[in-house]
Structures are given as structure tokens and as C-alpha cells.
Amino acid sequence: MSDASRPLVTARPDDTGIAARIEGSAIGDTVYRWLTAAFALCIPILLAFIAFEIGSAAWPAVKAFGLGFLTSSDWDPPHNVFGAAPAIYGTIVSSIVALVIATPLALGVAIFLSEFAPPWLRQPVAFLVDLLAAIPSVVYGLWGIFVLLPLLRKYVMPFLAGLPVIGDSALFRGPAYGPSMLGAGLILAIMVLPYISAVSREVLMAVPRSQREAALALGATKWEMIADAVVPYARSGIVGGIILGLGRALGETMAVTMLIGNVHAISASLFAPGYTMASLIANEFAEATGDLHLSALMAVGGALFVVTLIVNAIARWLVWRVSREARV
Amino acid sequence: MTTPGIARPIAPPPRPPSRGRGLRPSGVQRAAAERTRTTLGRRRVVNVLMVGVTCVAAVVATLPLVFILGHLVREGASSINLAFFTELPKPPGEEGGGMANAMVGTLVLILAASAFGLPIGIGAGMYLAENRGTHLANAVRFLSDVLNGLPSIVMGIFAWQFLVRPMGKFTALAGGIALGAMMIPLVTRTTEEMIRIVPVSLREAALALGYSRWRTSLVVVLRTALPGIVTGALVAVSRIAGETAPLLFTVLGNQFWSTSLTEPIAALPLQIFSFAISPYDQQHALAWAGALVLIGIVLVISLAARFATRSRFGRGGD
Numbered sequence: 095m096s097d098a099s100r101p102l103v104t105a106r107p108d109d110t111g112i113a114a115r116i117e118g119s120a121i122g123d124t125v126y127r128w129l130t131a132a133f134a135l136c137i138p139i140l141l142a143f144i145a146f147e148i149g150s151a152a153w154p155a156v157k158a159f160g161l162g163f164l165t166s167s168d169w170d171p172p173h174n175v176f177g178a179a180p181a182i183y184g185t186i187v188s189s190i191v192a193l194v195i196a197t198p199l200a201l202g203v204a205i206f207l208s209e210f211a212p213p214w215l216r217q218p219v220a221f222l223v224d225l226l227a228a229i230p231s232v233v234y235g236l237w238g239i240f241v242l243l244p245l246l247r248k249y250v251m252p253f254l255a256g257l258p259v260i261g262d263s264a265l266f267r268g269p270a271y272g273p274s275m276l277g278a279g280l281i282l283a284i285m286v287l288p289y290i291s292a293v294s295r296e297v298l299m300a301v302p303r304s305q306r307e308a309a310l311a312l313g314a315t316k317w318e319m320i321a322d323a324v325v326p327y328a329r330s331g332i333v334g335g336i337i338l339g340l341g342r343a344l345g346e347t348m349a350v351t352m353l354i355g356n357v358h359a360i361s362a363s364l365f366a367p368g369y370t371m372a373s374l375i376a377n378e379f380a381e382a383t384g385d386l387h388l389s390a391l392m393a394v395g396g397a398l399f400v401v402t403l404i405v406n407a408i409a410r411w412l413v414w415r416v417s418r419e420a421r422v
Numbered sequence: 423m424t425t426p427g428i429a430r431p432i433a434p435p436p437r438p439p440s441r442g443r444g445l446r447p448s449g450v451q452r453a454a455a456e457r458t459r460t461t462l463g464r465r466r467v468v469n470v471l472m473v474g475v476t477c478v479a480a481v482v483a484t485l486p487l488v489f490i491l492g493h494l495v496r497e498g499a500s501s502i503n504l505a506f507f508t509e510l511p512k513p514p515g516e517e518g519g520g521m522a523n524a525m526v527g528t529l530v531l532i533l534a535a536s537a538f539g540l541p542i543g544i545g546a547g548m549y550l551a552e553n554r555g556t557h558l559a560n561a562v563r564f565l566s567d568v569l570n571g572l573p574s575i576v577m578g579i580f581a582w583q584f585l586v587r588p589m590g591k592f593t594a595l596a597g598g599i600a601l602g603a604m605m606i607p608l609v610t611r612t613t614e615e616m617i618r619i620v621p622v623s624l625r626e627a628a629l630a631l632g633y634s635r636w637r638t639s640l641v642v643v644l645r646t647a648l649p650g651i652v653t654g655a656l657v658a659v660s661r662i663a664g665e666t667a668p669l670l671f672t673v674l675g676n677q678f679w680s681t682s683l684t685e686p687i688a689a690l691p692l693q694i695f696s697f698a699i700s701p702y703d704q705q706h707a708l709a710w711a712g713a714l715v716l717i718g719i720v721l722v723i724s725l726a727a728r729f730a731t732r733s734r735f736g737r738g739g740d
Contacts, residue, residue: 119634126636130552133545134562137610140603141565144572144580151583202479210473211480221728222484228724229490230664232691233713236698237490240497240706284486291483315469338571345573347667348695372575372667379579379671395579399572406571410564 145399152393154386163393169358171383176390178397180358184275184368185398188350189343191279191364196287197336203287204294204332209320220295227288235352238281243272243353251276251365264362273355276364281349286339293335297328297416334412341405345398347372371398491717498714501707506715511677511693514702521712523679527594527688528663528719530681531673534598535662539605540655546606547613547651552639563614570607577604578668586672594680594687597673601665605658612654616647649730656727660720666691690716 155163159176166177203223207216251270255261301324309323310316325332355367356377371394382388447455505520512519546562553559581600586592620643628638644651666689669675674686675696681687690712697709 119636122637123635126639130545130549131558133542134549134558136542137546137562137566137569137606140606141569143584144576144603147580147583148576151579199479199483202476203483206476206480210476219480219484222487223480225721225724226483226487228660228720229487230666230691230713230716230720232664232666232695232698233490233494233717236694236709236713237493239698241489241493287483315465317469317472318465320472341571345571345575347573347575348691352695352698372573375575375579376667376670379582392579392583395576399576402571402573402576403568406568407564409571410567 148392148396148399152389152396155389155393158386159390163390164397167358167360171378171387174384174386176386178371178374178390178394180360181369181371181374181394182397183360184278184354185344185370185372187275187364187368188278188282188354188370189340191275192282192286192343193336193340195280195283196290196339199283200287200290200335200339201294201332203291204298205320205325207291208295208298209316209324223288223291225288226284227292231285231346231348232352234281234285234349238277238349238353242281243277246270246274246277246280247272255365265364268361268363268365270365271355271367273353273367274365275354275361275368278350278354278368278370279364281353282343282346285346285349286342289342290335290339293338293413294328294332297331297335297413298324300331300416301327328416330412331416334409334416337405337409337412341402341409344405345372345402347376351376371395494710494714494717497707497710498712501711502714506708506711510679511697511708514700514705517704519708521688521690521693521708521715523676524688524690524693524712525715526679526681527673527676528690528716530594530683530687531597531601531669531689532659532663534594534683535601535605536655536659538599538602539658540609543606543609543655543658544613544651546610548617548639548644550610550614551617563611566607566610569603570611572604573667574600574604574665575667575670578671581668582671592672592674592686593684594673595683597669597687597689598683600668600672601662604662604665604668605655608658608661609651609654612657613647613651616650616654617643619650620646653727653730656723656730660723660727663723664691664716664720666695690719 155176159166163176163178164182165179166175167179168175168177169180170176203219207220211219247270251266251274254266255270257266260266305323305327306319309319314322350370351373354370354373356369356373357367358369359366361368375391375395375398378387379391382391505518506522507520507525508522509518509520510523511521546566550559550563577600581596581603585596585599589596624646625638625643628642629635633642669689669692673689673692675692676686676688678688694709694712694716697705697712700706
């Protein structure tokens with residue numbers, strides 16, 4: 095008791111010791127605030143620095159090729175001609191393949207976990223799906239080379255090519271070697287699935303109870319409640335999750351590099367090998383022949399930086415909007 | 423209206439429900455009821471069907487994990503022996519050899535990355551938690567999300583341009599910086615979350631006892647949030663431990679022992695990559711073993727992080 099009251103007794107207004115300590119703590123507070131602010135400022139500074147470093151390294155190539163860099167498909171290091179169109183095309187196509195496969199699956203998992211699954215099953219299944227995100231990219235690549243690609247070559251590709259109508263389309267034409275857009279897209283699908291399902295699960299769980307109860311009270315079945323009341327409410331958050339997955343797929347490097355075949359060509363067929371922006375950098379950077387080659391690769395990296403920045407900003411904004419609405 | 427003080431009712435009083443008509447269903451109502459009865463069966467079938475579909479989706483989504491882990495164990499376990507943990511990789515074609523230097527290298531890289539990423543991440547997280555709503559905090563939070571979404575290969579070429587090019591050689595330091603920069607956003611966000619869930623009353627109690635703000639933040643709040651921050655740090659480490667792309671052009675890899683920050687260094691993911699794309703079966707086997715060890719490390723760290731949080735919340739409930 096006497097211990098607790100001691101500070102009160104000593105805190106007389108004329109006590110110079112206390113006054114000095116208060117003054118000292120004010121200085122300490124200022125220092126502390128500035129110090130943490132400096133740490134916080136490191137993040138924008140780092141980002142700006144990355145943009146500057148890559149931008150300045152990419153400048154020679156940007157100056158030499160202009161916007162044609164993005165549309166030309168000539169990539170000829172010995173003659174110093176560079177066009178990134180095949181890599182950009184490959185990046186987009188492999189990401190689309192990944193999203194087409196991963197989105198329905200991820201949504202299914204998210205709906206199952208947030209609505210249908212019994213409570214004891216929720217945690218373990220969510221954990222297993224989240225673990226997919228913990229597997230290193232290079233392990234996916236290793237598994238892809240030795241397990242996924244042979245499977246694709248032997249079973250999946252002949253099966254797809256043999257399908258009645260879509261098998262004849264340009265998508266599934268050409269010899270089935272293994273390393274292909276389809277293989278890269280498939281591994282990307284597995285890799286982005288946990289991101290999409292985690293975000294979707296979160297926004298689905300953020301949908302207010304009243305929304306569900308209202309639908310059930312109107313006589314909806316559980317599925318109708320989900321399809322008509324829950325999913326529409328969470329729609330923009332789910333879209334945000336999908337775009338977040340897109341951001342991951344666009345920049346994924348190792349697994350794609352190991353599976354896509356690394357060929358500078360634009361082909362409509364998913365069986366054909368290709369290139370992505372990230373795999374182009376990974377493959378050629380170490381052996382870049384000249385300054386312009388390096389600069390061109392830097393420009394590819396810069397383009398990737400800008401695209402993922404925009405994609406992530408949109409995704410964050412969408413997810414943020416839903417979570418804000420749910421809180422109100 | 424003109425007499426003051428008498429309020430006019432805003433709405434007319436509710437009319438008593440006329441029950442007479444509701445007793446006998448009209449033709450329209452009967453038809454609707456009939457329709458409901460016939461569609462209800464179909465709607466229930468759809469409901470059960472969709473439960474099944476989402477259930478299958480959950481099973482399919484967990485299958486890759488099972489396949490990958492199963493295959494890793496089957497292919498990798500046979501190559502894991504004492505030599506794997508103690509020896510250097512052998513030249514191609516020779517039997518035996520291990521990845522000891524790569525494991526040490528990964529450890530060095532993790533330490534270097536943590537030394538760079540943790541202080542900035544924790545400091546920034548503390549700023550975000552204590553200055554919520556300010557323009558700077560909002561901007562930093564958004565930019566940290568942007569940084570989190572930055573492809574790792576971009577981080578790699580940045581570190582190359584920033585450190586490797588001026589220094590004229592590949593160094594472990596460049597890889598550590600690249601990995602550390604990738605840790606920052608994750609550590610920042612978890613630190614912010616963990617400091618936010620520290621009860622305000624705790625902070626107020628410390629302030630009321632005469633603690634200055636900065637001592638309150640460091641001694642009381644940070645200490646309370648520490649287990650959560652450690653968890654966040656572990657999650658960040660488990661994420662960068664397996665990264666390969668930022669290391670390709672920064673640490674390069676090394677066939678020999680090296681722990682120096684200013685020399686090229688070996689790393690487990692890099693070694694797996696170079697063995698995976700090599701034409702030798704013996705190196706493939708080592709790649710599988712390396713992948714098994716790498717995933718073991720990553721899973722152990724993430725499980726440790728998970729259980730650290732759980733036990734903490736368990737204690738908090740008492």
C-alpha cells in the first residue's frame with residue numbers, strides 16, 4: 095500500500111527532480127516518435143529506391159526501343175534487338191490459365207469452409223490449404239518437372255486433344271512435349287489457390303449474420319442463401335482476392351521458369367512452350383551479353399514492377415472496401 | 423395544426439390485420455403453394471449438390487499438398503543420410519555428397535535478412551499502431567502492401583543493380599538485403615496487429631504510474647506484444663527461407679564452404695534449383711532430398727509460429 099502511494103507523495107509541484115524527469119520524458123517521447131517514424135519512412139523510401147534503381151538501369155533500353163519494346167516480338171541479343179511481346183503474352187496467358195483453374199476451386203473451398211464445414215473440420219482443412227502457400231516455389235518446380243509434366247504429356251494432353259469440340263480448337267494443338275503454357279498455368283493455379291481461398295474465406299466470414307438470417311427467414315435453402323445473399327455481399331472482396339492471386343501469378347518466377355519451356359514465341363496453343371517476364375529475367379540475366387541486353391531485362395523487370403503494383407493496389411482497394419463496409 | 427402543443431401523429435395507426443380473407447387461400451395463393459411444393463424438391467437437390475461440389479473442391483484443393491509431400495518423402499528420404507548434412511556437393515557424375523554448405527548458407531542468409539528486415543519492420547509496425555489514421559500511417563500501410571506484392575525476381579534485380587553491380591562481385595550481403603526487404607512488409611503488418619490488440623488499459627496503467635510514453639511503448643506494450651511479433655518474424659522467415667529468385671543474381675551459389683557476407687554463398691533453394699535442372703540422376707536425387715529438408719525447415723518454422731500464437735491466446739484466456 096505504502097509502495098503504491100509513494101509516487102504521489104513525491105510528486106510535489108516544486109520538486110525539481112520530477113520536473114526534470116518530465117522534461118526528460120518529453121525529449122524521450124520526441125526521440126521515440128521520430129525514430130519510429132524514420133523506420134516507417136523506410137518503406138516508402140525503399141520502394142522509391144527500388145523504382146529508381148530499376149528505372150535508371152532500364153532507361154537505355156526504354157530510350158532505344160520506346161513503346162515498341164512492349165509490342166515487338168524480336169528478341170535477338172547478338173544484334174541488340176529486344177522486344178518483350180512473347181514474354182508479356184506468356185505472362186498474361188499463364189496467369190489466365192491459372193486463374194481459370196484456381197478461382198472455382200478456391201471459391202468452392204472458401205464457401206465450404208465458411209458455410210458448410212462442421213467446426214471441427216474447418217481449422218485442419220484451412221491449415222492444409224494455407225500450407226500450399228508455404229511450399230517454396232523451387233519445390234513446386236521440382237515436383238512439376240518430375241511429376242506434373244510427365245503426367246501432362248502422357249495423359250492430360252492426349253485427353254484434351256481428343257475431346258470432341260474443344261480438342262480441335264487452336265488451344266490444344268501441336269505436339270505434347272511437356273514443358274508448356276499449360277504446365278506453367280497448372281502449377282501457378284496450385285500456387286495461387288491458397289491466396290484466393292484465404293481472402294475469399296475472410297470476406298465471406300465478414301458478411302453479417304443478419305444477411306444470412308434474412309435469406310433463411312425468407313425460406314431460402316442454404317445454397318440459395320449463399321448464392322443470393324452471402325456471395326453478392328462479399329463480391330468485391332472475392333474479386334479482390336482473385337486479383338491478389340493474379341498479382342502472385344504474374345510475378346511467380348522459379349516454378350514457371352522450370353516448367354514453361356523458355357521459348358521466345360507466341361503460340362495460341364497451350365501445349366506450346368513459351369516465356370514469362372519473370373522467367374525471361376531469371377533465365378537470361380546471369381548470361382546477359384551486353385549492356386543493352388541487361389537494360390532490356392531491367393526494362394522487363396520494371397514493366398513487371400509497374401503491372402504488379404497496379405494489380406495489387408486494385409486488389410487491396412477492393413478488399414479494404416468490403417472490410418470497411420462489414421465494420422460499419 | 424394551428425394549436426401548439428398537440429403533436430400530429432407522424433403515421434396513421436396500423437390497421438388491424440384483416441384475417442377474414444387469409445383463412446381460405448385464393449386461387450393465386452394455391453397455385454403459388456403448389457409451385458413452391460414442386461420447386462422445393464428441386465431446390466433441395468441443388469442445395470445438396472452444391473454442398474457436394476464445394477466438398478469436392480476442398481478435397482481437390484488439398485490433394486496437391488498430399489501428392490507433393492508424399493512424392494518428396496518417397497524420392498528424398500532415401501538420399502538423406504549423415505553425409506547429406508555434413509558433406510559438400512560432389513562434382514556431377516560422382517556418387518554421394520551432401521548439401522551441408524547450402525544449409526549453412528541459408529542460415530547465414532536468414533540471419534542477414536533478419537538483421538536488416540526485423541528492426542525496420544518492427545519499428546514501422548510500432549509507428550503504424552501508435553499513429554493510426556494519420557496520412558503517413560495510411561500511406562505507409564498501403565505501400566507496405568505494395569511491397570509485399572512485389573515479385574521476388576524484381577527484388578533480385580534491384581539488389582543486383584544496387585549492390586552487386588557497384589561492388590563488382592556477387593555477395594551474400596546482396597542476397598540478405600533482398601530477402602530482408604521481402605520480410606519488412608510482413609513483419610510490419612503483424613507487429614501493427616499485435617500491438618493493436620494489447621489492451622489500452624495496460625498502456626493507461628503504465629502512463630498513470632508516471633511512465634513516459636516511450637517507456638510505456640517499449641517496456642509495457644512491446645513486451646506484451648512480443649510473442650505475437652516473434653510469431654510474425656517466424657512466418658516471415660519461413661517465407662524467405664525457400665526463396666530462390668532473389669538469390670539467383672545476388673549470392674550466385676557456391677560449391678564450397680563460405681560464411682562470409684562479402685563472398686558468394688551457397689543456399690539450399692539455389693542448390694535444389696541447379697540440381698533439378700541438371701541432367702544427372704544422382705543430382706536429381708540430391709535435389710529431392712534437399713527439397714525435403716527445405717520443406718521440413720519451412721514447415722517446422724511455420725508450425726512453431728502457429729503453436730506459439732495458440733499457446734499465447736490460450737494463456738490470455740485464463
